[in-house]
Structures are given as structure tokens and as C-alpha cells.
Amino acid sequence: MTDAANPEVLLFASTTQSFLEKEASLSRLRELHAAGIAFDPDWWRRAAELGWTSLLVPEELGGGSVSGDGVKDLAMVAELAGNTVAPGPLHPVSTVLAGLVEAPENHENTIESLVTGDVIASWAVYEPGRSWAPMNPGVTATSTDTGYRLDGVKDRVEAGADSGVLLVVANCEGAVQQFLVPTDAAGVRVEAQRSVDLVKSYARVHFEGVEIDASAVVGRPGQTADLISRQSQIAQILQCAEVVGILDAVLTFTIQWGFDRHSFGRPLGSYQVLKHRYADLKIWFEACRAATNAAVAEVAGRSPDAEMAVSVAKSYVGEYAPRMLQDCIQLHGGIGVTWEHDLHLFLRRVMLDRSMFGTPEDHNLRVYALTADARSA
Amino acid sequence: MTDTTTAPATTESVAEFAARARAWLAENMPRIDPESPPESDRGEEAPWLRARELQKTLYDGGFAGICFPREYGGLGLPIEYQRAFDEESKTYEMPVILNTPTFTICAATILDTGSEEQKKEHISGALRGDEVLVQLLSEPSGGSDLAGVITRADRAGDKWVINGAKTWSTSAFAADYGLMLARTDWDMPKHEGLTMFLVPINSPGITLRRIKQVNGSVEFCEEFFDNLELGDDAVVGEVNEGWHVASRQLYHERRAVGGGSEFASGIGAEGKTDVPIDWVELLSATGQADNERARERAGRAIVHRAVQERLIDHVYHGVLDGSLPPAAGSIIRITHAETHQVGFDTAVALTGDSAVVDGDDDLIRFGERYLSRQTAALGGGTTEIARNIIGERVLGFPREPAADRGVPFKQVKRNKS
Numbered sequence: 117m118t119d120a121a122n123p124e125v126l127l128f129a130s131t132t133q134s135f136l137e138k139e140a141s142l143s144r145l146r147e148l149h150a151a152g153i154a155f156d157p158d159w160w161r162r163a164a165e166l167g168w169t170s171l172l173v174p175e176e177l178g179g180g181s182v183s184g185d186g187v188k189d190l191a192m193v194a195e196l197a198g199n200t201v202a203p204g205p206l207h208p209v210s211t212v213l214a215g216l217v218e219a220p221e222n223h224e225n226t227i228e229s230l231v232t233g234d235v236i237a238s239w240a241v242y243e244p245g246r247s248w249a250p251m252n253p254g255v256t257a258t259s260t261d262t263g264y265r266l267d268g269v270k271d272r273v274e275a276g277a278d279s280g281v282l283l284v285v286a287n288c289e290g291a292v293q294q295f296l297v298p299t300d301a302a303g304v305r306v307e308a309q310r311s312v313d314l315v316k317s318y319a320r321v322h323f324e325g326v327e328i329d330a331s332a333v334v335g336r337p338g339q340t341a342d343l344i345s346r347q348s349q350i351a352q353i354l355q356c357a358e359v360v361g362i363l364d365a366v367l368t369f370t371i372q373w374g375f376d377r378h379s380f381g382r383p384l385g386s387y388q389v390l391k392h393r394y395a396d397l398k399i400w401f402e403a404c405r406a407a408t409n410a411a412v413a414e415v416a417g418r419s420p421d422a423e424m425a426v427s428v429a430k431s432y433v434g435e436y437a438p439r440m441l442q443d444c445i446q447l448h449g450g451i452g453v454t455w456e457h458d459l460h461l462f463l464r465r466v467m468l469d470r471s472m473f474g475t476p477e478d479h480n481l482r483v484y485a486l487t488a489d490a491r492s493a
Numbered sequence: 494m495t496d497t498t499t500a501p502a503t504t505e506s507v508a509e510f511a512a513r514a515r516a517w518l519a520e521n522m523p524r525i526d527p528e529s530p531p532e533s534d535r536g537e538e539a540p541w542l543r544a545r546e547l548q549k550t551l552y553d554g555g556f557a558g559i560c561f562p563r564e565y566g567g568l569g570l571p572i573e574y575q576r577a578f579d580e581e582s583k584t585y586e587m588p589v590i591l592n593t594p595t596f597t598i599c600a601a602t603i604l605d606t607g608s609e610e611q612k613k614e615h616i617s618g619a620l621r622g623d624e625v626l627v628q629l630l631s632e633p634s635g636g637s638d639l640a641g642v643i644t645r646a647d648r649a650g651d652k653w654v655i656n657g658a659k660t661w662s663t664s665a666f667a668a669d670y671g672l673m674l675a676r677t678d679w680d681m682p683k684h685e686g687l688t689m690f691l692v693p694i695n696s697p698g699i700t701l702r703r704i705k706q707v708n709g710s711v712e713f714c715e716e717f718f719d720n721l722e723l724g725d726d727a728v729v730g731e732v733n734e735g736w737h738v739a740s741r742q743l744y745h746e747r748r749a750v751g752g753g754s755e756f757a758s759g760i761g762a763e764g765k766t767d768v769p770i771d772w773v774e775l776l777s778a779t780g781q782a783d784n785e786r787a788r789e790r791a792g793r794a795i796v797h798r799a800v801q802e803r804l805i806d807h808v809y810h811g812v813l814d815g816s817l818p819p820a821a822g823s824i825i826r827i828t829h830a831e832t833h834q835v836g837f838d839t840a841v842a843l844t845g846d847s848a849v850v851d852g853d854d855d856l857i858r859f860g861e862r863y864l865s866r867q868t869a870a871l872g873g874g875t876t877e878i879a880r881n882i883i884g885e886r887v888l889g890f891p892r893e894p895a896a897d898r899g900v901p902f903k904q905v906k907r908n909k910s
Contacts, residue, residue, distance in 0.1 A: 374890060375890070382891075386892070387893070394884055395884045399827055402804060402807060403800050409807065428796050481785065
């Protein structure tokens, strides 16, 4: 995962890791949940100071990465965050930044405030009652004298209630366009939504005649498909990387349990039927890691095969990770289904990552379509 | 690892070597369409004669045994040269059926454990196209418990006398020599009384029978030994150290199955049934090109195949950089089988009744392939044994108690007859 030859990357990795262990532990997660808080804004500012928010941002816009490969570094942060199911808006902020840095005109200040961690942003792409279809928005943007008027409803907006600004996908007189909309604009109403995760919060956002300036538009109309594609890929590899981090942590303690727990005078892991189950977990874990690493590399290199590689990873990781978590719960026995045990904290996040930004089934369809397209091309 | 790839015997760069190979291949080897390679049924005689002929051409042209040492007829070059040659030779007919087991398992093991004479005779014999080598390991009495073989080699004067039976030997009918594991000391525990012999297949005292598989293939053979006589020169390694030799074979076999052997030359398919399923064509042939359910299932099969390719690469580099132990090669062995199974299951689901009654559209071939679904999970060691290896040698879990450990083999309970 990390480039062992680069001491700066190693330092970045170890600083990130110790920050997460100290400030985003599983017990901290439970405290936040008990207090009904998604994350502490001041904690996020310190995470931003460590460099998490600058990885996708070029130096001229105030960003930079240690290895020179920001996508890879960001995936590493997501994986480490997965080890402790960390809270925080890493995914939505990174996704918005991935789009803005491709079309930064008029948005330099927003980019800067996202990099410092002072402002949180999120991608408003889902709509009520509809599954993953980023290029098919029902929210409308209508031209006015000074800019646009937005009408419609978005939902499943991660950290929507904590965001200062939303990147909204809308149908602008027949063309799909994205707009940067402050959440305190008149006509924006944010309604919290419950998720299966212990801390990640979502929101339904109503846009009722929201007037925005012409400068709120992100990119040219012809550019939108590429921006949405890039944002989707970033969101999806972050999910895969987070799940790899989760699986790494869960497998480590579940394998240890196989050595420590004794039944009928023998360690659990010495029974062939359980040993084979453990072997499968190891196989699927390495396969998840292999698929994720390949996807991260293709996205980092902006390869023409990036979309295929991401959908392959998202399908495979999404299909296997939840059942791997259920297997780990089964291997733990009754303790595995208690609130007290940490397994459910990991399972909750894995479910979220499985289903958001395209289910395995959605990505299987995409993989088939890309294969058929390549054949007829 | 073997010590063959250490000192390059040439100052020619990989690129120069590849350029020379490109020119030579164009002059000397037959061109093929890699999407539709010539059928090489391992159960027929003709493909073996053809492979020997092609191998001879490679040898005469100076492109045989790229990673085998020069003193045994090879070129003594590092794996990068072999990979470059594989790339150049993709569109040419290559003797790919000689790769496994002849080169990747048998010749590699002889190189590790054989005598100087055996290496000189058999490795160069194979590289010249004169010798096909096979493994005589499994027995009718048991497969996964390989060290429990009961074929016996008894001392009679200065000879060894072999009695017993071997099975599942790939293409033994076409072979010249086989590496045969026999029990030479019944008072020792299971692993300690074994010896490996190099047996001429056409010896008196060997009766060979073809095994017909469900798909009609007759590539595998069964051999019966009735007082077969061998000299001391047939022993590979030391007497009663046969398990060490067999372990090298298993090691080389797992690397070969994962596509990680430097001794394989040519990477093409062995025939049309070896080419991966074309899902777009299958959906079009079954009128389901626009059926969302069908597209989703086919997409999932494509995902599994893509992940297998990435996993092969991930495990190869993981073992190389030490982040995974060498035993992790068994991961690929299992996922290889499971990827096949996802493919076969999906094809049966998508072809439906067309796969069971022949409607003149050749879709019945998917039904027929399904009948042999488990082959990939059995051949080259079962997936159960591979899961034991991952559980015990990768994760470190203790072995199950074994009734035959540390016990003289003659006291070990065997099959009820």
C-alpha cells in the first residue's frame, strides 16, 4: 500500500495512523454516537492540517501531496480511517474537491476553505426514491437575470447538515450541470436522515426557488459528464479503500480469536471446517485489496480503463465484504451480535459502502455495458 | 526458487533479445489467431507429435529453455527474457502443452534435485523436443493424502522392483519418462520411507490405461506396475528422501497453476475451449443482449475474471516483496477454480434449456462444459488441501490431529477393501 522507498510517505502514513488511533478510536466513535454528533469540526480542522484535504488539490490552488500521487495518498488515508471506522467528512469533501479542481474558476475561495477544513462540502447527487443515476437529475436549474433558480429535492447527502456548501447536480434546461450552493441560501431546507452507520449522518435537502449567482456553476456544460465521472470514481475508490481498511482490522482480530478461543480443548482455528472458512476470508480479503489497488492506480493515472477498474472493484468489494463481516460475526459466536462488541460498528460502515454510489448489481451492469461497448468499438 | 536465473549468460539486452526473437519467429514459426488457437487435445497423439516438432524448431533456433541453465541445453537468462519472448510469440503456434508438467514441474524438479547425469539427459532431452515428462504421484487408493502412497519399490540384488498403481497422470501415454513416488521403507513414518524414481514409460512391467472423463477427454492415464525393474540410476535425490523431491514438484506445480513459472514458454490457450467465455457473444446468441437481468449476471462473471487477473499480479508481487508468504500461491489456485465455477454457473443460467438439448446453435457446449465444472477444483491438488495450506501456512492455525503422524507406515490404517 505505502511506498516503502519514500520516507515522506511513511511519515505521512504514520502521522495519520497515530492521529486516527488517538483521536478517532472506536470508543470515541461510541461517544460521538451517544452524544448524537457526527464529528467534531475542530477535529476535522486538525485532520485537514495533517494534509488530508490537500491531496487532490494542485499546489497553485493551495494543495499538494507527499508522494506526488494524491489519489493514492488519499486512498491510503481512507484505508487507515477504515481500520477504526473513523468519523468525519473525508469522503464528501474529497468528492467535491475532485470536481472543483477540474473547473476551479470562481471557486478558488471555496477550495481554500475546504483545504483548511473550515468549511465542509458534500455532493448532492441522489434524489428521493431513486437509485444511483448521477446523470439523470430531477432537480431543475432555470436561468434568471442574475444566474439560476434551483427547484427540487436531493437526499442521502452525506454530512448534509454539517455542510456549508453543496455541489448540486441539476437539469439545466436539458443539459446536466453542477452548481455550488451555500446551505444558508434562502429556500434551502435541510432535513436530517438516519443511516445504519453509528455516526455518519445524511440529509434530505429541499431547494425551493433558490436563487444563485451565475458564478455558482461548476464547469462548462460539455464538461459535466467528465466531472461527474471523476467525482464518482473518487467517491467509489474511497469506499473500497475504507472497506479494505475495515476488513484488515476485522480479520486481524477475528483470526486472533481463532487462536485464543478454545472449544473441546482445542483452538477454534484448528478445526478444519473453521480453518477453511478463515482461508476463504483471507482469499477474499486479498482479492478485495488487489481489485482496490488496481482501481486506485487506474484512477490516479487517469487511465481510459479507470471506470472499468472502479466498477470491478466496487462490485467485488461490495458483494464480498458484507458476507465476510457476517462470517466474522458467526466465528465469534453470540458475542458477535451484541452491542458491546465492536463488530457491528464495522458492519454498519461496510453496508453503507456497499450500497451507496452504486450497488454491486449496478456496477455489474456497468461492467457489462463497458465490455459490450469495447467490443462494438 | 531454483538457481537458474542468477547469472545472465549474455550481454544482449531484453529489447535486443525480443527484436531478434521477433525476426526469428516470423521466419520460422507458424502464425495463428490467438482468439481462435489450433485445437490441442491432450488426449490425442497428434498434438504431442506436433508439440515435439515445434519444440525442436525452437531448440534449433536457439529459443528453447530461456530460463534453464546453459549446461543443460537452456539459455540461462532471467525471467524478463522469457516474458519478452512470451509477448513476441503470442501470435505464433507454440508447443504450449509441453509447459506443464514437462518444463514447469518435471524438468524444474530434476534441476532442483536430480543427479548431474539426469539433468544432462532429461532437461536437454525435453528442451530438444525429444522427451515428454510426466508426474506419477496420485494413486487409486488416495489423492490428497499424497505421502500415503502404497506403490512399493523393493530391493532385489542391485535392482529395485516396483509393484502398485498410479493414476491421474496427465498424458502419460505420450510421455517418455515419469517421476514416480514409491514406498521403499515401511518401518518408517509416512513421509520418511519414500523414494522418487525416474521411470521410462515404455518399460516392460508397466501397463497403461486411459481414463475417460465426463467430457470425453482421455488425456489422463492410469498405470499398473507388475515387477517393473529399475536400477539405482533411476533414483532422483536420495533413497527415502522422496518426499523432499515430491515437495519440490508440488511447489513448482502451484507456481505453474498461478502463471508464475519462469520455465513456461508461450502463454497462449491450448484450444478454443481454453479461451475464456465471450459474454457479449453469448447474450447475443441467446437473444438477451438487452435483458437487464442477463447483463447483470454476465457482468458479475466478467468482474470475477477481472479480479482473478488482478489477484494473480497482487499475489505474485506480494510473495516477491515478502508481504505474503510463499504458501500464499495457493490463494490463486483456489480463486482460479472459483472463477471457472462462476463462469460455468453463469453460462448455464444464461443459456437455460438451450444448454441441455441441442438446438443446432452449439449452445449445448455450455451444458457439456458444466458437467466438468469441478475439474478446476480437483486437478493439481484439491481446493480443500489448498485451504488447509492457507489456514496452516499462511494464517498459522494448528493442524488437525493426525492418526498417522510418527507411526511406522505399516501400522497406519488404510482403505477398507
